[in-house]
Amino acid sequence: MSVAIRLAGCGRTWPGGSIALHPLDLDIAAGETLVLLGPSGCGKTTLLRLIAGLEAPDAGGRVFFDGEDVTRLPIERRHVGMVFQSYALFPNMDVAGNIGYGLRVRGVARAAARRRVDEMLAMMRLDGLGGRRIEALSGGQRQRVALARAIAPRPRVLLLDEPLSALDARLREQLRQEIDALLRSLGITAVYVTHDQAEAMALGDRIAAMEKGRIAQIGTGRDLYHRPANDFVAGFVGDTNRLATPEGERLVRPEHLALRRSATGGFTVVQATFLGPVVRVLLRDAAGRELRADVPDEDVPAPGERVAVLFQGRSLETEAAASPA
Amino acid sequence: MPDRLRAALLIAPALAVFLAFFLVPLGQLAVAGGAGGYTTILTEPRYWRSLASTLLVAAGTTAITLAIATAVGLFLARTRFPGRGTLLALLTLPLAFPGVVVGYLVIMLAGRQGLVANISLALGGDRIVFAYSLSGLLLGYVYFSIPRTLLTVMAAAEKLDPRLEEAARSLGASSFGVLRDVLLPGLAPALTAAGAICFATATGAFGTAFALASRIDVLPMVIYTEFTLQANLAVAAALSFLLGLATWAVLALARGASGGAAA
Incomplete structure (x- = not known):
């Protein structure tokens, strides 16, 4: 059939x-x-x-x-x-x-x-x-x-x-x-x-x-x-961040980032939006680069606070990122 | 000022014009026939024949025009090709012609010295001449009616959802099936409206008939003859009223059939 x-x-x-x-x-x-x-x-x-x-x-x-x-x-x-x-x-x-x-x-x-x-x-x-x-x-x-x-x-x-x-x-x-x-x-x-x-x-x-x-x-x-x-594909299927690391540029999903309050952290919270299952936090570093993190709705840093960003999963290995053309 | 009064004042000029130039003359026309006029046209078979041939030519014109305009309109609405704009301009050219010119064109084609006559003679046959008859009149009216019918059909065809046709085809419908089940039902309101206008125009068209021959026995010609040549005002008025009534009846029928879409 x-x-x-x-x-x-x-x-x-x-x-x-x-x-x-x-x-x-x-x-x-x-x-x-x-x-x-x-x-x-x-x-x-x-x-x-x-x-x-x-x-x-x-x-x-x-x-x-x-x-x-x-x-x-x-x-x-x-x-x-x-x-x-x-x-x-x-x-x-x-x-x-x-x-x-x-x-x-x-x-x-x-x-x-x-x-x-x-x-x-x-x-x-x-x-x-x-x-x-x-x-x-x-x-x-x-x-x-x-x-x-x-x-x-x-x-x-x-x-x-x-x-x-x-x-x-x-x-x-x-x-x-x-x-x-x-x-x-x-x-x-x-x-x-x-x-x-x-x-x-x-x-x-x-x-x-x-x-x-x-x-x-x-x-x-x-x-x-x-x-x-x-x-x-990384950008169209789900959200991604571009993250500059010592090894080069990495693509990271927002849910794979965790935040820790730290006076010496590299990022400042710009905005925190409650989406229901998660809170979408928009971060910016000194150079003006933006990062989006999805974190649980518990003790979320407020706008203006400085935070350190931690990986909580793997970064995405796209072919493009792995072998920069 | 109360709204009702303001509305009444605003509509007054239109009402005055309507009364002065439509209702009053129409009433006078209806009365002018007099008992004598109506008795004459109701008892004289010549007038009945004339009414019949008028309605017949109008119906034939409508049927042929709708058939041609639907085919051409569907094609032009869906196909893009070089020269399409020029073709469309040529097809709608008759809009600019008075009926007399259309009649003249028919004579050029099918008159005694016309193209058809010359070709048939050259081929060894008789002169084929049909300009000065009802067929010639039919040809002229069709030519004259195609432009606006075509434009109406094209406008409606462009609004049809092409997905409907694709859905029908995916379900196995042939081209004829698509035409019967999707295109014609979709175009029906436009076809009714265009057909009604076409019919009304063909019933009343005078110039073409006048140019072709005075012995064509359609009502507008008869009215003209009674009015100007025989000064038979009562009969002319009664016939005019009859023609208006007949056309109005057909248009009302069309409006009923199309659920109010017709003119």
Whole structure:
């Protein structure tokens, strides 16, 4: 049911000559959830659209589903499910009409289609809403309808383009858990685009961090967080400090720093912000360099106090920091 | 000053103009027909035929214009190519022509010495001439109606969310399926509005018919003939009122169908 995806030498250049995606190779295992993570304009959506068949790769690039070359296959024949940030539900159809659309255009028998729609309504906790018009739904319900519509025809691959970005924080968290459970229970190969690192960490078997049309690093959330391949990944996945040490410049996570009051300490507290689980302390040294430390909310030094900074963990060994170019 | 009074004062000039230049003449027109005028047009089959052919030409013009404008509008709204701006300018050029010029263009194309006649003659056939008939009139009206319909369709097409089409395609919809299930429903309000304007214009257009031939039996021509040549004021007034009523009825129907989006 689920298929492996392979991209070989897939790049994408816009007609104007600007490069959206540098040629890249990518393997996604059957049943795996791969998250494409990066800031806007990094090429993550272009990569998703290449897999979907909404964009064609530049000459030489090829896309395979389980070894079958689908490069020339348009999206309507690739049998993929897509979920968009804007939901993209058909306003002229009700909820059941939307969910059953893929079954209808593929010629599934009416009774079988109705059974599948009911199954999807139950799975997405939309029971009783089949006859609702789309305008009458909340944002969270709309996105669940969009998911149900994409899954109903049992696609080979599920592609999600920032599906939660239009929702508010609480709903986002809840729907994220639902999507996670859904992807695991279906065992479907999924590619999930987001700019939100927390979402990426929670959902992906693997994360591909993308920068300027290239995959900067691909690996588990732990890999990216603890062993970032370069400064970009270190800065985009979590917060980092640049710390000058006798051995050279080091990248250190704010939670790996501890503070001790000391009249001879090198840093002055500029600001202490209570964030809930931790207090984010902004420090500055005599040369004006800034440092951010996340410390427990116990006896936190006040602004103006002098402190010494201690390592409480490892510094990040990025390739860039280890071998300065 | 109470708000109501101020509002009444503010709306008074518009109301005066509306009364003086619309309601009063319209009322006079309705009355001018007199019992005689209305009896004549209701009993004389010639006028019924004229009304029928007027509505038929208007309906045909609307259908053909909508079909062409939808296809061209969708293409132009989604495709960028060199010369697109020039093409659009050419397509909307007829906006600047009076109906008489449009009629003249139809004669150049399909008249006795027209392009079509000359080509068909050169190919060894008869002269094909259709300028001076209802087909010629239809052609002229279509040409005349395409620009504004096209602009309305393009504006609506540019507002359609391209993701809707992509979602439909990802679910397996063919191009025809996308057109039927996504594009046409999305464009429906604009198409109804543009179609209503197109229909109203085609019902009342006079210049083109006048340029083509006086024997074309559409209502504006009949009214002109009754009014100026035969000084039959009662019948002309009754016909005018009938034409207005028929057009208004069609527009009201269109407005009902589109949920208020039509003009």
